[in-house]
Amino acid sequence: MTDRTDQDESSSARVLLGDIPAKTEKKPMRKASQKRLHDIVTAAAEHFSEVGFAGSTREIAKRVGVTQPLLYRYFPTKDDLIEAVYQAVYLEQWDQTWDTALKDRSISTRERFETFYRDYTKTAFTPIPLRLSYFAGLRGADINQWYNHLIEELILKQLVREHRVELGFPDEAYVSPAELEPAWQIHGGLMHYGWRKHVLNLRVAADFKQVISDNLDMYFEIAEKVYAREPRINEPDTAH
Amino acid sequence: MTDRTDQDESSSARVLLGDIPAKTEKKPMRKASQKRLHDIVTAAAEHFSEVGFAGSTREIAKRVGVTQPLLYRYFPTKDDLIEAVYQAVYLEQWDQTWDTALKDRSISTRERFETFYRDYTKTAFTPIPLRLSYFAGLRGADINQWYNHLIEELILKQLVREHRVELGFPDEAYVSPAELEPAWQIHGGLMHYGWRKHVLNLRVAADFKQVISDNLDMYFEIAEKVYAREPRINEPDTAH
């Protein structure tokens, strides 16, 4: 976040769930207002998750129990409200500790990633975040690109790197698109489970932990073959 | 399709791509009109695939090069137009021969399903059908339920059944949700490839045939274990 235009105006749009009063120079937001802000974002997330981001501000206001123009006290435009919903939902489901936990080589990659997926899906695979995520993707929202980049960089590439090392391949940072793909397939398969369960409302396998486990089994069965296909730069010469 | 209300009225909404003039009793549609109908549905599919089904009839008309009220000569309501888009897109991508091809036991299940997925994704994994499919899913459109049911019944359950037989398990029709899940994971992983490529515009593995192949490898590596978990009613415990 570049703070160039820090004191530009009083827009509270970027405040996240009412816990950051922008700058201590200005008076902090009243507690009741923080709650209202939070309620608005929550109601908006719910409504948007149901009908998409074309959902009306009037309906959101109705759910909060206030009049529609009041929303414009908290967010200058509807797009700012949408942005706040993005921030709230995406950041809410992200656990900072994952990054380091996935690097802990005292635990097998298999176990690290199984733990990760159990945690991750616990929050991310609930109807509201899941549906919003799909809506955001279709809308071409920047945050979705960013979020998937996060998944790719922090989770999937990490899985490949750690697993490669575990198998005795040279320890290098670079992960090719082809090497990454099986990991994405696992991730995508699980996403689709959420899609079927929470969006399409289809009957799915009841034991989700088993699904995660089976998915990882699939990955670990095939991964080595894929790694081996990749021409490694490390061995013959140094370079890079 | 129940034909109870066959002659109910002149609504052309259910006409698919202008090749069925409802009933020969009435005069057939002019050729120019059939083309117009086709163009409208095509333009609608394009527009809806970009912005969702909230897209405006005015924009669609603009793309066809006609005025907006003209659309209402061809479709009584916007919902009827949407329905026509569904029909056109979903039916367009479905090949009737797949059903039988997947049952041909002179070819290995592996090969049958690899062929199927190469064909299937060729049309289904293009931006317009893919995006429309996600929009329709989020919208809760009946046709999406129906379509996924089709995938499940005709493709995935078939895969499980045929593969089980190939492995020496008893030949029975029933496929449990748990047995079905790995197949859905494969399907979902591929769907997510399309999602990443055509919706999120992320960089994906270039060789999609390889992705299909690897995905099926994953499936065939793990499937037997999953089948074996299932308590069979047919035979106590003979089998392979």
Added chain:
DNA sequence: AATTTTATTTATCGTCCGATAAACATTTCT
């Protein structure tokens, strides 16, 4: 060529939506 049928446009209605301005209410500060 005249007439009927079909296709298309022009004009318009009512509704919903995002947003603004001004009045009113409540809380906080002194």
Added chain:
DNA sequence: AGAAATGTTTATCGGACGATAAATAAAATT
């Protein structure tokens, strides 16, 4: 308690949208 600041409502505007009615243009029928 009174003034100032903050929170909320009422009223309203302009624009977009789905849909309808009537006028006009083009094609088919006779």
